[in-house]
Amino acid sequence: DTGVSQDPRHKITKRGQNVTFRCDPISEHNRLYWYRQTLGQGPEFLTYFQNEAQLEKSRLLSDRFSAERPKGSFSTLEIQRTEQGDSAMYLCASSLATSPYEQYFGPGTRLTVT
Protein backbone atom coordinates (compact mmCIF):
# COMPACT_ATOMS: atom_id res chain seq x y z
CA ASP A 1 0.00 0.00 0.00
CA THR A 2 1.59 3.27 -1.11
CA GLY A 3 -0.94 5.62 0.46
CA VAL A 4 -0.54 7.87 3.49
CA SER A 5 -0.19 5.91 6.71
CA GLN A 6 -0.62 7.06 10.29
CA ASP A 7 0.31 5.47 13.56
CA PRO A 8 -1.26 4.79 15.98
CA ARG A 9 -4.85 4.60 14.73
CA HIS A 10 -6.24 5.12 18.22
CA LYS A 11 -4.77 6.63 21.34
CA ILE A 12 -6.34 6.95 24.76
CA THR A 13 -4.44 9.05 27.25
CA LYS A 14 -5.00 10.73 30.56
CA ARG A 15 -5.16 14.49 30.83
CA GLY A 16 -1.73 15.98 31.32
CA GLN A 17 0.16 13.26 29.46
CA ASN A 18 2.17 13.82 26.28
CA VAL A 19 1.33 12.00 23.07
CA THR A 20 3.11 11.69 19.73
CA PHE A 21 1.64 10.67 16.39
CA ARG A 22 3.48 9.63 13.25
CA CYS A 23 2.60 10.16 9.59
CA ASP A 24 4.27 8.57 6.57
CA PRO A 25 3.29 10.41 3.38
CA ILE A 26 3.23 9.19 -0.20
CA SER A 27 6.93 8.91 -1.00
CA GLU A 28 7.13 11.34 -3.90
CA HIS A 29 5.04 14.04 -2.18
CA ASN A 30 7.06 16.98 -0.90
CA ARG A 31 4.21 18.60 1.08
CA LEU A 32 2.81 17.16 4.29
CA TYR A 33 -0.16 18.58 6.20
CA TRP A 34 -1.72 18.04 9.61
CA TYR A 35 -5.42 18.62 10.24
CA ARG A 36 -7.70 18.12 13.22
CA GLN A 37 -11.27 16.92 12.80
CA THR A 38 -13.94 16.83 15.48
CA LEU A 39 -17.24 14.98 15.18
CA GLY A 40 -19.57 16.52 12.65
CA GLN A 41 -17.04 19.08 11.43
CA GLY A 42 -14.72 19.43 8.50
CA PRO A 43 -10.98 19.04 8.97
CA GLU A 44 -9.25 22.13 10.37
CA PHE A 45 -5.78 22.97 9.17
CA LEU A 46 -2.99 22.84 11.76
CA THR A 47 0.31 23.08 9.90
CA TYR A 48 2.15 22.05 6.78
CA PHE A 49 5.67 21.27 5.64
CA GLN A 50 7.36 21.50 2.31
CA ASN A 51 10.20 19.03 2.50
CA GLU A 52 11.62 19.59 6.01
CA ALA A 53 10.58 23.24 6.30
CA GLN A 54 7.46 24.10 8.31
CA LEU A 55 5.92 26.81 6.14
CA GLU A 56 2.65 27.63 7.89
CA LYS A 57 1.04 27.12 11.28
CA SER A 58 -2.57 27.78 12.21
CA ARG A 59 -3.51 29.85 15.23
CA LEU A 60 -5.18 26.62 16.38
CA LEU A 61 -1.72 25.21 16.97
CA SER A 62 -1.07 26.24 20.56
CA ASP A 63 2.34 26.13 22.23
CA ARG A 64 1.53 22.62 23.45
CA PHE A 65 1.57 21.34 19.88
CA SER A 66 4.75 20.78 17.93
CA ALA A 67 5.33 19.12 14.59
CA GLU A 68 8.50 18.01 12.87
CA ARG A 69 9.53 16.56 9.57
CA PRO A 70 13.26 16.15 10.14
CA LYS A 71 14.35 14.51 6.89
CA GLY A 72 11.53 15.64 4.65
CA SER A 73 9.90 12.23 4.77
CA PHE A 74 7.78 11.14 7.77
CA SER A 75 6.42 13.65 10.26
CA THR A 76 5.52 13.60 13.93
CA LEU A 77 2.94 15.65 15.80
CA GLU A 78 3.41 15.93 19.54
CA ILE A 79 0.86 17.26 22.00
CA GLN A 80 2.19 18.09 25.44
CA ARG A 81 0.09 18.24 28.61
CA THR A 82 -3.01 16.99 26.83
CA GLU A 83 -6.40 18.48 27.66
CA GLN A 84 -9.85 17.01 27.14
CA GLY A 85 -10.43 19.55 24.38
CA ASP A 86 -7.63 17.91 22.41
CA SER A 87 -9.83 14.84 21.84
CA ALA A 88 -10.28 14.65 18.08
CA MET A 89 -9.22 12.84 14.93
CA TYR A 90 -5.78 13.99 13.77
CA LEU A 91 -5.43 13.65 10.02
CA CYS A 92 -2.29 13.75 7.96
CA ALA A 93 -2.27 14.45 4.23
CA SER A 94 0.36 14.83 1.55
CA SER A 95 0.56 16.41 -1.87
CA LEU A 96 2.90 17.68 -4.51
CA ALA A 97 3.77 21.34 -4.09
CA THR A 98 2.45 21.92 -7.63
CA SER A 99 -1.01 20.58 -6.69
CA PRO A 100 -1.74 21.64 -3.11
CA TYR A 101 -5.47 21.14 -3.57
CA GLU A 102 -4.95 17.46 -4.46
CA GLN A 103 -4.23 16.13 -1.02
CA TYR A 104 -4.23 12.47 -0.11
CA PHE A 105 -5.32 11.79 3.44
CA GLY A 106 -4.34 9.05 5.82
CA PRO A 107 -6.88 7.18 7.97
CA GLY A 108 -6.24 9.44 10.95
CA THR A 109 -5.32 8.95 14.60
CA ARG A 110 -8.25 9.17 16.97
CA LEU A 111 -7.16 10.73 20.27
CA THR A 112 -9.28 10.41 23.38
CA VAL A 113 -8.17 12.35 26.45
CA THR A 114 -9.80 11.13 29.67
Added chain:
Amino acid sequence: QQQVKQSPQSLIVQKGGIPIINCAYENTAFDYFPWYQQFPGKGPALLIAIRPDVSEKKEGRFTISFNKSAKQFSLHIMDSQPGDSATYFCAASGSRLTFGEGTQLTVNP
Protein backbone atom coordinates in the same frame (compact mmCIF):
# COMPACT_ATOMS: atom_id res chain seq x y z
CA GLN B 1 -14.02 32.78 11.13
CA GLN B 2 -15.61 30.20 8.86
CA GLN B 3 -14.42 30.99 5.36
CA VAL B 4 -16.35 28.24 3.56
CA LYS B 5 -20.01 27.70 4.41
CA GLN B 6 -21.71 24.48 3.35
CA SER B 7 -25.35 23.42 3.24
CA PRO B 8 -27.36 21.39 3.91
CA GLN B 9 -25.95 19.66 6.98
CA SER B 10 -27.69 16.42 6.01
CA LEU B 11 -29.52 15.14 2.97
CA ILE B 12 -31.58 12.04 2.29
CA VAL B 13 -32.49 10.98 -1.25
CA GLN B 14 -33.82 7.91 -2.96
CA LYS B 15 -31.65 5.84 -5.28
CA GLY B 16 -31.47 7.54 -8.65
CA GLY B 17 -32.11 10.99 -7.19
CA ILE B 18 -29.81 13.99 -7.69
CA PRO B 19 -28.54 15.36 -4.39
CA ILE B 20 -27.18 18.90 -4.55
CA ILE B 21 -24.76 20.30 -1.97
CA ASN B 22 -23.98 24.01 -1.89
CA CYS B 23 -20.99 25.99 -0.68
CA ALA B 24 -20.13 29.67 -0.43
CA TYR B 25 -16.74 31.22 0.15
CA GLU B 26 -15.44 34.64 1.13
CA ASN B 27 -11.77 34.81 0.22
CA THR B 28 -11.26 35.64 -3.45
CA ALA B 29 -7.62 34.51 -3.18
CA PHE B 30 -8.66 30.85 -3.21
CA ASP B 31 -7.48 29.29 -6.45
CA TYR B 32 -9.00 25.80 -6.49
CA PHE B 33 -12.23 24.34 -5.17
CA PRO B 34 -12.15 20.60 -4.49
CA TRP B 35 -14.79 18.29 -3.10
CA TYR B 36 -13.85 15.47 -0.76
CA GLN B 37 -15.81 12.35 0.18
CA GLN B 38 -15.39 10.72 3.58
CA PHE B 39 -16.63 7.34 4.75
CA PRO B 40 -16.79 6.50 8.48
CA GLY B 41 -13.39 5.63 9.90
CA LYS B 42 -11.55 6.83 6.80
CA GLY B 43 -9.75 10.00 5.82
CA PRO B 44 -11.31 12.30 3.21
CA ALA B 45 -10.71 11.36 -0.43
CA LEU B 46 -10.57 13.83 -3.33
CA LEU B 47 -13.60 13.46 -5.58
CA ILE B 48 -13.46 16.30 -8.08
CA ALA B 49 -12.06 19.84 -8.23
CA ILE B 50 -12.61 23.01 -10.25
CA ARG B 51 -10.68 26.20 -10.99
CA PRO B 52 -12.47 29.55 -10.56
CA ASP B 53 -12.23 30.35 -14.29
CA VAL B 54 -14.41 27.35 -15.18
CA SER B 55 -18.19 27.35 -14.68
CA GLU B 56 -18.80 23.60 -14.73
CA LYS B 57 -16.83 20.39 -14.51
CA LYS B 58 -18.13 16.87 -14.84
CA GLU B 59 -16.43 13.62 -13.89
CA GLY B 60 -18.57 10.54 -14.20
CA ARG B 61 -21.72 11.06 -12.12
CA PHE B 62 -20.26 14.04 -10.25
CA THR B 63 -20.63 17.63 -11.49
CA ILE B 64 -19.38 20.87 -9.95
CA SER B 65 -21.14 24.12 -10.88
CA PHE B 66 -19.20 27.30 -10.09
CA ASN B 67 -20.48 30.88 -9.89
CA LYS B 68 -17.51 33.18 -9.44
CA SER B 69 -19.49 36.43 -9.14
CA ALA B 70 -21.67 34.97 -6.39
CA LYS B 71 -18.71 33.18 -4.77
CA GLN B 72 -20.71 29.96 -4.69
CA PHE B 73 -20.22 26.44 -5.96
CA SER B 74 -22.18 23.23 -5.76
CA LEU B 75 -21.85 19.48 -6.19
CA HIS B 76 -24.47 17.45 -8.06
CA ILE B 77 -24.48 13.66 -7.93
CA MET B 78 -26.35 12.16 -10.85
CA ASP B 79 -28.14 8.80 -10.55
CA SER B 80 -27.15 8.52 -6.88
CA GLN B 81 -26.51 5.06 -5.44
CA PRO B 82 -26.57 3.70 -1.87
CA GLY B 83 -22.77 3.40 -2.12
CA ASP B 84 -22.62 7.21 -2.40
CA SER B 85 -23.82 7.46 1.20
CA ALA B 86 -20.99 9.34 2.90
CA THR B 87 -20.06 12.78 4.22
CA TYR B 88 -19.13 15.29 1.56
CA PHE B 89 -16.92 18.30 2.18
CA CYS B 90 -16.36 21.24 -0.08
CA ALA B 91 -13.04 22.98 0.30
CA ALA B 92 -11.15 25.97 -0.98
CA SER B 93 -7.46 25.86 -1.69
CA GLY B 94 -4.71 28.35 -1.30
CA SER B 95 -1.50 27.03 0.23
CA ARG B 96 -3.71 24.75 2.33
CA LEU B 97 -7.29 23.56 2.32
CA THR B 98 -10.15 25.29 4.11
CA PHE B 99 -13.06 22.89 4.49
CA GLY B 100 -16.80 23.42 4.84
CA GLU B 101 -18.71 21.85 7.70
CA GLY B 102 -19.74 18.77 5.72
CA THR B 103 -22.97 17.25 4.41
CA GLN B 104 -24.01 13.78 5.50
CA LEU B 105 -25.66 12.18 2.47
CA THR B 106 -27.87 9.12 2.75
CA VAL B 107 -29.06 7.41 -0.42
CA ASN B 108 -31.88 4.98 0.29
CA PRO B 109 -32.28 1.87 -1.88
